[in-house]
Amino acid sequence: MTEILDATDWAILAEVQRDGRIPLTELGRRVNLSASATTERVKRLEAAGVITGYHAAVDLAKVGLPVLAVVRLKYPGSQHQQLYRLLDERFEILECLRTTGDDCYTLKVATASMPHLEQLVNELGRLGSTTTNIVYSQTLPYRGPRGPRT
Amino acid sequence: MTEILDATDWAILAEVQRDGRIPLTELGRRVNLSASATTERVKRLEAAGVITGYHAAVDLAKVGLPVLAVVRLKYPGSQHQQLYRLLDERFEILECLRTTGDDCYTLKVATASMPHLEQLVNELGRLGSTTTNIVYSQTLPYRGPRGPRT
DNA sequence: CTATAAGCCGTGGATCTGCCGGTACCTTTG
DNA sequence: CAAAGGTACCGGCAGATCCACGGCTTATAG
Numbered sequence: 001m002t003e004i005l006d007a008t009d010w011a012i013l014a015e016v017q018r019d020g021r022i023p024l025t026e027l028g029r030r031v032n033l034s035a036s037a038t039t040e041r042v043k044r045l046e047a048a049g050v051i052t053g054y055h056a057a058v059d060l061a062k063v064g065l066p067v068l069a070v071v072r073l074k075y076p077g078s079q080h081q082q083l084y085r086l087l088d089e090r091f092e093i094l095e096c097l098r099t100t101g102d103d104c105y106t107l108k109v110a111t112a113s114m115p116h117l118e119q120l121v122n123e124l125g126r127l128g129s130t131t132t133n134i135v136y137s138q139t140l141p142y143r144g145p146r147g148p149r150t
Numbered sequence: 151m152t153e154i155l156d157a158t159d160w161a162i163l164a165e166v167q168r169d170g171r172i173p174l175t176e177l178g179r180r181v182n183l184s185a186s187a188t189t190e191r192v193k194r195l196e197a198a199g200v201i202t203g204y205h206a207a208v209d210l211a212k213v214g215l216p217v218l219a220v221v222r223l224k225y226p227g228s229q230h231q232q233l234y235r236l237l238d239e240r241f242e243i244l245e246c247l248r249t250t251g252d253d254c255y256t257l258k259v260a261t262a263s264m265p266h267l268e269q270l271v272n273e274l275g276r277l278g279s280t281t282t283n284i285v286y287s288q289t290l291p292y293r294g295p296r297g298p299r300t
Numbered sequence: 301c302t303a304t305a306a307g308c309c310g311t312g313g314a315t316c317t318g319c320c321g322g323t324a325c326c327t328t329t330g
Numbered sequence: 331c332a333a334a335g336g337t338a339c340c341g342g343c344a345g346a347t348c349c350a351c352g353g354c355t356t357a358t359a360g
Contacts, residue, residue, distance in 0.1 A: 005213060013208055020170045020204035023347060037308050039349070050212045054170035054204060058163055058294045062200045063155060065295055070249060070256055087290050096290035099220060099283035106220055106283070110295060133249035133256070140237050140246035142292070144208045145215055145260060173316060187339050189318070 005050070008033065010147030012041055013050070017144040020054040065092070065110040067117050068135040072103035075128035082127055092120050103131065155200070158183065160297030162191055163200070167294040170204040215242070215260040217267050218285040222253035225278035232277055242270050253281065 005013075011031040015022055022030075028038035045051045060068060075083075083105070087093055095108040107124070111117040117132075124130050155163075161181040165172055172180075178188035195201045210218060225233075233255070237243055245258040257274070261267040267282075274280050 013206070013213070016206035017208060018205070020206045024349095025347070034309050035347090036310075036349085040307080048212065049209055052207045052209050054206050055168070055294070056163070056166035056170045056204050057202045058167060059199055059202050060295060062198065063163070063295050063297075068247075070247065083289075091296040093290065094295070095292045096288070097218075097220065098286040098289050100286070101281075101283040103283070105289065108292075131251075133251040133253070136248040136250070138246070139233075139248050139255065140243065142245045142258075144205070145210060145213050145244070146241040147213075174318095175316065184340050185317080186319085186341080190338080 005147065007147070009041065009045065009050075012038070012045065013144070014146065016042070016051065016054075060110045064112050067111045067113060068138075069109050069111070069117055070133045070135060071107045071109055071121060071124060072131040073105040073107060073124060073128050074102060074130070075104040077128075079127070086123065086127070090120065090123070092116075104128075155297065157297070159191065159195065159200075162188070162195065163294070164296065166192070166201065166204075210260045214262050217261045217263060218288075219259050219261070219267055220283045220285060221257045221259055221271060221274060222281040223255040223257060223274060223278050224252060224280070225254040227278075229277070236273065236277070240270065240273070242266075254278075 008031055012027065015027055015030055024038050024042065025035045027042075028035045031038065033041070042051070060066065073083075083096075087096055092109050092111050093107055094110055097106045098104060099106055109117070109120060111120055117134075121130055121132055158181055162177065165177055165180055174188050174192065175185045177192075178185045181188065183191070192201070210216065223233075233246075237246055242259050242261050243257055244260055247256045248254060249256055259267070259270060261270055267284075271280055271282055
């Protein structure tokens with residue numbers, strides 16, 4: 001049960017994070033391994049939980065959710081239950097991080113319009129005080145971790 | 151050039167966001183379509199830019215980056231160049247959003263340890279004033295957009 | 301030196317993908 | 331009204347891909 005990742009593992013991770021549908025033969029070619037050896041490496045990474053899944057990325061604007069915002073939620077009580085219910089119901093909430101500091105939660109939300117955002121923030125405001133920042137642009141869209149000396 | 155997504159398109163998006171490596175035949179089974187019809191739908195979504203790519207998700211803790219944090223950066227001048235350089239060099243920075251409000255940028259960073267985080271924040275602090283919040287847990291890990299009445 | 305384990309390779313059968321023609325339905329147009 | 335064109339779907343086939351198998355090489359320990 002080798003806990004450490006070698007350079008080949010990092011190369012594999014870089015490739016599958018860039019293109020999650022790359023064929024194993026092509027992946028093997030890029031990391032200088034045979035197809036079957038590549039398969040074993042990938043399976044091991046999946047089994048160890050290093051690779052947690054494969055997901056398609058969707059353009060938010062193209063599906064009618066052009067308004068992206070970061071909402072910080074300050075939350076006096078401890079009725080987390082209500083927040084969980086909102087996370088379940090409200091598909092506009094894309095991500096929710098629980099953090100240290102004055103604001104307990106940091107949410108990323110995507111809405112169809114400003115009134116739509118306003119309505120969502122109103123809903124969140126019933127749980128605690130909110131601070132909202134509209135996102136101009138994703139200067140750096142999410143990227144996964146890289147290994148040393150890429 | 152139909153701009154609107156129908157229920158089948160949303161079902162496809164839900165499936166490929168959940169599992170980006172699902173075979174087209176299985177995908178067709180789930181959305182009640184033949185394999186070839188499914189292929190055409192997916193190709194169209196890709197060509198239209200609705201699906202922007204497929205990516206493997208990696209467990210940050212498992213690759214030695216267990217400390218996740220949100221850093222907000224307040225930035226008096228306009229030397230964005232220096233920030234871009236940092237984004238390029240510093241693999242610990244996973245995401246960077248430019249927002250309205252007092253803090254110009256909101257970054258998501260992952261580091262190996264607290265000293266490592268401290269060093270990264272010091273680096274960022276040379277550009278402007280920073281506010282850092284450690285992430286306890288991802289209450290809701292990133293999920294993509296969902297269609298109406300899932 | 302031998303035994304064991306780990307990592308890699310090549311092969312072959314099962315599966316999936318990509319491309320083809322064909323059908324049904326709707327809209328447009330003469 | 332009828333013909334033409336467009337759209338979305340299906341089925342089938344050739345080729346590419348995936349996956350499990352056994353054999354080969356190297357490293358380590360006894």
